[in-house]
Amino acid sequence: MNTKNKESGFASRLLHGAKDLIWQDDPVASRNAYQRDGNVIGASGEKCDQRQDVSTDSGLNANPMADDLFAVVMNRPTAYSSLAEAINALSELSMDEATRYRSAFAVLKKTQQRTVAQITQAVDVHLGLLESEIVRFSTQSRNTEEAEISAREKAVDLLNGDVEQRNSQISTLRAETEEHIRKLQEEISEKQSRAVELKSEAEQKKQSILQTKRDFEKAIDTVRARLNHEKEKIHTFLGSETS
Numbered sequence: 001m002n003t004k005n006k007e008s009g010f011a012s013r014l015l016h017g018a019k020d021l022i023w024q025d026d027p028v029a030s031r032n033a034y035q036r037d038g039n040v041i042g043a044s045g046e047k048c049d050q051r052q053d054v055s056t057d058s059g060l061n062a063n064p065m066a067d068d069l070f071a072v073v074m075n076r077p078t079a080y081s082s083l084a085e086a087i088n089a090l091s092e093l094s095m096d097e098a099t100r101y102r103s104a105f106a107v108l109k110k111t112q113q114r115t116v117a118q119i120t121q122a123v124d125v126h127l128g129l130l131e132s133e134i135v136r137f138s139t140q141s142r143n144t145e146e147a148e149i150s151a152r153e154k155a156v157d158l159l160n161g162d163v164e165q166r167n168s169q170i171s172t173l174r175a176e177t178e179e180h181i182r183k184l185q186e187e188i189s190e191k192q193s194r195a196v197e198l199k200s201e202a203e204q205k206k207q208s209i210l211q212t213k214r215d216f217e218k219a220i221d222t223v224r225a226r227l228n229h230e231k232e233k234i235h236t237f238l239g240s241e242t243s
Contacts, residue, residue, distance in 0.1 A: 080122035
């Protein structure tokens with residue numbers, strides 16, 4: 001699967017239709033595209049120890065949607081994703097976080113001629129991808145609202161209009177046969193019941209989508225804070241390095 005398909009699929013997984021109430025079947029199972037069999041997978045496909053993984057800290061793990069969103073944002077290889085892989089590769093060694101960052105940067109500087117400025121700019125690339133996901137989610141959520149709520153509301157209006165028409169027919173035909181009136185009243189009852197059911201369904205869908213939007217906004221804040229925190233640590237830990 002290419003990068004474009006992976007990115008476009010995230011919002012669709014959250015808002016993929018009424019049958020699943022816009023939720024994934026198992027949000028935990030697909031929590032992080034960087035995780036497989038309990039390990040962290042870098043862009044090169046190598047497994048790393050997750051205990052000190054920079055891409056799955058506690059702030060993200062507390063929010064499954066943020067894990068998914070972060071995986072999409074980190075899907076594109078950059079200088080920062082290379083730094084993250086290098087840091088993960090050092091996770092089994094006994095060293096503090098600052099030393100791990102400096103050591104990982106030393107490897108990138110030697111093997112890829114990376115600079116602190118390049119890595120910091122790369123974090124901005126991932127922030128830009130996050131903004132793209134925000135726009136994509138907003139568009140798809142509007143489309144989902146149209147498909148899942150507006151259609152039902154229109155059906156309610158049509159049914160209510162049909163009920164009014166049947167009531168008018170009752171007034172006109174009452175003088176004719178009581179049996180005819182009884183049948184029309186039964187039709188009214190059925191249509192009103194269905195209108196109530198559809199109205200309830202539309203409200204449930206509306207609440208589900210509103211909740212998903214709220215969760216997505218929280219996920220945005222979590223990932224944005226995470227990436228901005230990474231920038232701060234890079235400046236703190238690597239700012240004195242010679243570019």
